[in-house]
Amino acid sequence: MKPAPFQYHAANSAADAAQLLGDLGDDAKLISGGQSLAPMLAMRLVRFDHLVDISRVADLRGIDRNNGTLIVQAATPDVLVERSDVVVASVPLLTKVTPLIGHFQIRNRGTIGGSIAHADPAAEYPAVAVALGAQMECLSVRGTRMIDAADYFVGIWSTSMESDELLKAIHFPVWSGRVGFGVAEFARRHGDFAIAGAVAAVELDSGNVISRCSIAMFGVSGQPERALSAESHLLGSSVGEISPEEVGRLAIADVESPSDDANMPATYRMSVAASTVATAWTNALTEAHHG
Amino acid sequence: MTDTLAAPTANTGGARFVGQRVQRREDLRLVTGHGRYTDDVVVPGMLHAAFLRSDIARGVINSIDVSAARQLDGVVAVFTGADFNAEIREHWVDFEGPGGDASPFRVLADTDVRFAGDPIAVVIATSRYIAEDACELIEVDIEPSTPVIGADAALAADAPVVHAGRADNIAGAIPAAADPVLDEIFANAAHVITETIDQNRYLCVPMETRGIVSQWDPFNQELTVHISTQGPHGVRAYIGRALGIPENRIRVIMKDVGGGFGQKMFMIPDEVAVVLAGKRLGRPVKWIEDRRENLMSGLHARDDRMTVSFAVDDTFHILGVKCDLIEDVGSFNAAGSSSIGFVGLLFPGPYKIPRVGFSAKAVFTNTCGRCSYRGPWMMETAAREQMMDIAARRLGIDPLEFRRINVITSAELPYTTAAGLVYDAVSIDGSLEQAVSMVGYEAFRAEQAAARAQGRFIGLGLGLYVEPSGIAMGNMSSEAAIVSISVNGDVTAVMSSGSHGQSLETTVAQVVADRLGVDFERVTVVQGDTAATPFGPGTGGSRSAVILNGAASQASGDVRTKMLEIAAHVLEAATDDLELEAGNISVRGTPSKGISVTEVARIAYLRPQELPPGMSLGLESHARYTPNAPFTFSNSCHACVVEVDAVTGGVKVLRFIVSEDCGVMINPDVVEGQIAGGVVQGIGGVLYEEMAYDMSGNPMNTTFVDYLLPTATEVPIIEYGHIETRSSTNPGGFKGMGEGGAIGSPPAVINAVADASPTSSTGRSSSRCRRRTSAPPSTLLADPAE
Numbered sequence A: 001m002k003p004a005p006f007q008y009h010a011a012n013s014a015a016d017a018a019q020l021l022g023d024l025g026d027d028a029k030l031i032s033g034g035q036s037l038a039p040m041l042a043m044r045l046v047r048f049d050h051l052v053d054i055s056r057v058a059d060l061r062g063i064d065r066n067n068g069t070l071i072v073q074a075a076t077p078d079v080l081v082e083r084s085d086v087v088v089a090s091v092p093l094l095t096k097v098t099p100l101i102g103h104f105q106i107r108n109r110g111t112i113g114g115s116i117a118h119a120d121p122a123a124e125y126p127a128v129a130v131a132l133g134a135q136m137e138c139l140s141v142r143g144t145r146m147i148d149a150a151d152y153f154v155g156i157w158s159t160s161m162e163s164d165e166l167l168k169a170i171h172f173p174v175w176s177g178r179v180g181f182g183v184a185e186f187a188r189r190h191g192d193f194a195i196a197g198a199v200a201a202v203e204l205d206s207g208n209v210i211s212r213c214s215i216a217m218f219g220v221s222g223q224p225e226r227a228l229s230a231e232s233h234l235l236g237s238s239v240g241e242i243s244p245e246e247v248g249r250l251a252i253a254d255v256e257s258p259s260d261d262a263n264m265p266a267t268y269r270m271s272v273a274a275s276t277v278a279t280a281w282t283n284a285l286t287e288a289h290h291g
Numbered sequence B: 001m002t003d004t005l006a007a008p009t010a011n012t013g014g015a016r017f018v019g020q021r022v023q024r025r026e027d028l029r030l031v032t033g034h035g036r037y038t039d040d041v042v043v044p045g046m047l048h049a050a051f052l053r054s055d056i057a058r059g060v061i062n063s064i065d066v067s068a069a070r071q072l073d074g075v076v077a078v079f080t081g082a083d084f085n086a087e088i089r090e091h092w093v094d095f096e097g098p099g100g101d102a103s104p105f106r107v108l109a110d111t112d113v114r115f116a117g118d119p120i121a122v123v124i125a126t127s128r129y130i131a132e133d134a135c136e137l138i139e140v141d142i143e144p145s146t147p148v149i150g151a152d153a154a155l156a157a158d159a160p161v162v163h164a165g166r167a168d169n170i171a172g173a174i175p176a177a178a179d180p181v182l183d184e185i186f187a188n189a190a191h192v193i194t195e196t197i198d199q200n201r202y203l204c205v206p207m208e209t210r211g212i213v214s215q216w217d218p219f220n221q222e223l224t225v226h227i228s229t230q231g232p233h234g235v236r237a238y239i240g241r242a243l244g245i246p247e248n249r250i251r252v253i254m255k256d257v258g259g260g261f262g263q264k265m266f267m268i269p270d271e272v273a274v275v276l277a278g279k280r281l282g283r284p285v286k287w288i289e290d291r292r293e294n295l296m297s298g299l300h301a302r303d304d305r306m307t308v309s310f311a312v313d314d315t316f317h318i319l320g321v322k323c324d325l326i327e328d329v330g331s332f333n334a335a336g337s338s339s340i341g342f343v344g345l346l347f348p349g350p351y352k353i354p355r356v357g358f359s360a361k362a363v364f365t366n367t368c369g370r371c372s373y374r375g376p377w378m379m380e381t382a383a384r385e386q387m388m389d390i391a392a393r394r395l396g397i398d399p400l401e402f403r404r405i406n407v408i409t410s411a412e413l414p415y416t417t418a419a420g421l422v423y424d425a426v427s428i429d430g431s432l433e434q435a436v437s438m439v440g441y442e443a444f445r446a447e448q449a450a451a452r453a454q455g456r457f458i459g460l461g462l463g464l465y466v467e468p469s470g471i472a473m474g475n476m477s478s479e480a481a482i483v484s485i486s487v488n489g490d491v492t493a494v495m496s497s498g499s500h501g502q503s504l505e506t507t508v509a510q511v512v513a514d515r516l517g518v519d520f521e522r523v524t525v526v527q528g529d530t531a532a533t534p535f536g537p538g539t540g541g542s543r544s545a546v547i548l549n550g551a552a553s554q555a556s557g558d559v560r561t562k563m564l565e566i567a568a569h570v571l572e573a574a575t576d577d578l579e580l581e582a583g584n585i586s587v588r589g590t591p592s593k594g595i596s597v598t599e600v601a602r603i604a605y606l607r608p609q610e611l612p613p614g615m616s617l618g619l620e621s622h623a624r625y626t627p628n629a630p631f632t633f634s635n636s637c638h639a640c641v642v643e644v645d646a647v648t649g650g651v652k653v654l655r656f657i658v659s660e661d662c663g664v665m666i667n668p669d670v671v672e673g674q675i676a677g678g679v680v681q682g683i684g685g686v687l688y689e690e691m692a693y694d695m696s697g698n699p700m701n702t703t704f705v706d707y708l709l710p711t712a713t714e715v716p717i718i719e720y721g722h723i724e725t726r727s728s729t730n731p732g733g734f735k736g737m738g739e740g741g742a743i744g745s746p747p748a749v750i751n752a753v754a755d756a757s758p759t760s761s762t763g764r765s766s767s768r769c770r771r772r773t774s775a776p777p778s779t780l781l782a783d784p785a786e
């Protein structure tokens, strides 16, 4: 379990990393926290002639609030997201999901951008990005462009970024008012990728009518799944009008091609997903009420 | 919780340390990360090995081309079966002896490959990285054919043979014997209950994988081998025979070993290849098995299926049982790894079962070979204890009641089982009742009913068994110790077998310190180096507490006697009037009249004129010990409480209780540590761990992403109860218990999951027990697949 030979490049800046990717072409790969890439290299499941290390690039680390947006630089380690006061005050859903990612050793090295760019269908951060409608700031030698989370995740471990693009930062919209957030998931063991999970966000008006809401599931198919029809049923309804179980049922009805394999049949995975949606939704509502 | 306390007896010396929770000596270095494992051994000029392994389960090798690999910068050599296989002179381990029915063996695959992971070539290079690069440059042309996967395929009428030249895939068999008496019992029994129990394949998974550093010194014609093993003497003797090197030119060193659990009892071909390569090259070679290799090809375990029938009368007494076992031993299974004989011998276990019919087959398949994983015969308990629950439910009584009716009670001792084993000093019903009272069985049943009413599903499972510890047969019959007190009064115990995690440096020192009446701190234990230690078979069969400490005790006893004789001479007293305590020998009743152990030692070596006339110099003894029975039986009861989530099928282990009787406990912390380790392996084997193959023979669980081990968050705090019934097989009254944790726990967990099911009272849930692992979604209570 030793990787094939590669040349190591320590990028000095985001621009430098983009330049290296541009120059080295498809033989190059970014390495951030290395928590997903390093094992694949060690088992020789993938090989690259060049690795461009962005884990020590200053302008790729950091968390900033800019009015209604929280901007998290891509190479910010999960642990800093987990412990940030700015994050908990702006996008508390990130604070809630982070402890569910692996174990603390993994969160010390793993980065938010690595998780989102890696696009594991069972990962928590991509689901948060989809639920909240985050914008992905992508950088290449051709310049910067923004990709909406809804268009970013296109399948298992694949995104709509070009191979010479790097994810520079993630822009999360800040929800304010009477808002609440919830997450629930089921994993075989503590720290494992979830078999299925869900995140939920809600905003209530003064009459306890749902004025804004969003639900996304992870682990259920090739990419995070937004529960759009469940959301449209909920929007404008009063709290309690639609039961959490019904929300779960509506949410899974939206999943077009659920993951299905011999060990984990789709029917099972979907019923787990529905129950996590119900729990996440209930938690979000409770927080909006009491928060 | 301790029921009975053993009285220290005169012949063991005082019990100052035995029985105490003495802090483990090993902890300082091991828990601070300063242990010395095989990978920590670095030798100047050392080369590194990597293996090219087959990714095909079965096929003929048409060609192997290593030329490109040989040319890579940094590669020193590439060897294949053509280079090595003819070099093996004799292939047998001490455990089997010459001419035993050894499994087929070769160093590297030559004509064909027989499992995915089979080593084909070994690259020796200046680094492991380069060696792995070179493996990718080897071109192997294999003509694949349909592999034999699973016992049914192995036994099919038209099954291809796994090992060319054999008539069939039978590795071993115990044919069913005609037994008209048993047939009569079954014909007339009020109830006959039959069920087939599947046991999934799972593995030892030591924290430290295998590793070896082999150094051949061509100038002294000497071989030095550092290896992660359970028995350095076995390694030495084996290499000596296999390579034709005199044993006394071979030194095998085993430093800290990060677990073995049976996987490291004997060398595997990969290790032999490393020794051969080093000898050919005249240079030191290191191979550290990586995790994927350990999971894929480091030997497997536990792949069994057993059909059991119980004949029961109308008062719920078991009248007889019939068992048929099929064991999948893979391709190249380790010596002695087939447990069919032991399963039949031990099946009645803790119950009064007057008559047992047993038949079995061990079969070869195109999968990784089997080894003797902690409690290799555990199928007797796993199947029997599941059957106890299944039968109780079908009979409409509580599983505890059914056990109480059939358990062997202390009043019935000595008890001879249907297989002829004699239990004399056990407390089987005692541990059942202790576990039941600790778990609060009656209260649990009420809680369970209340929980069900709220839609929560909790269940309780029991696992009762008798453990055949201190196995003393064949090469395992003895252990030896050399105990000496040196000139400054310090004690060294040189032991024939060493620890690979069982705390022997601590427990042997406790026994020796008590025997010699000195402080624990003055005793050092030496182990794991064939240049220093007498022959021993290595650890296995829960032997060390009984046999190794028997040897330590015997050698210390000799030294003690001699010390007392010297002291008696100096103090002008009778030896019977002397007391030996805390490093001092004094005349009973006259404490002022005494002499220190150090002083006695100085006389023994430095002042021969003060010795009793005619006495030899020195304070040392070399003793070899054999217990007075082939088995020392301990007993135990496990009780597990789980909650099963109705939606996800997730199983949470809420409580785990073990009541254990291992005789006189040398160190309760070590006893509990052994129990805990075994229980966690059992919880893992039921709820998380499974090594599965697809029909093409690909192993599906070769990383820790797919092979799930329980971690601290999945395991509850284990609760222990102790009963101490002195054993009669050895002077210390000790019994082994190293394997029991891993034997009793699987059925306790499986029974608990089944008990959580709301259908359990009808007996329907028993079909659940036939599933291979109790992992979601198969643990779902309302399983749509059923």
Ligand SMILES: Cc1cc2nc3c(=O)[nH]c(=O)nc-3n(C[C@H](O)[C@H](O)[C@H](O)COP(=O)(O)OP(=O)(O)OC[C@H]3O[C@@H](n4cnc5c(N)ncnc54)[C@H](O)[C@@H]3O)c2cc1C
Binding pocket: A029, A030, A031, A032, A033, A034, A035, A036, A037, A038, A054, A074, A075, A100, A101, A102, A103, A106, A109, A110, A111, A112, A113, A114, A115, A116, A117, A118, A120, A122, A123, A124, A125, A165, A166, A167, A168, A191, A192, A193, A194
């Ligand atoms: C035992 C274990 C358990 C885990 N459990 C979970 C879990 O429960 N939930 C979860 O979400 N994750 C889990 N993970 C994955 C972990 O979160 C990963 O670290 C993360 O997915 C990748 O982040 P990284 O910084 O380590 O990326 P790396 O491993 O360095 O890179 C991963 C991939 O992303 C690319 N990449 C990285 N950064 C960028 C960038 N800025 N722009 C473009 N491409 C980039 C790399 O080129 C590579 O292809 C687990 C990992 C382990 C080892």
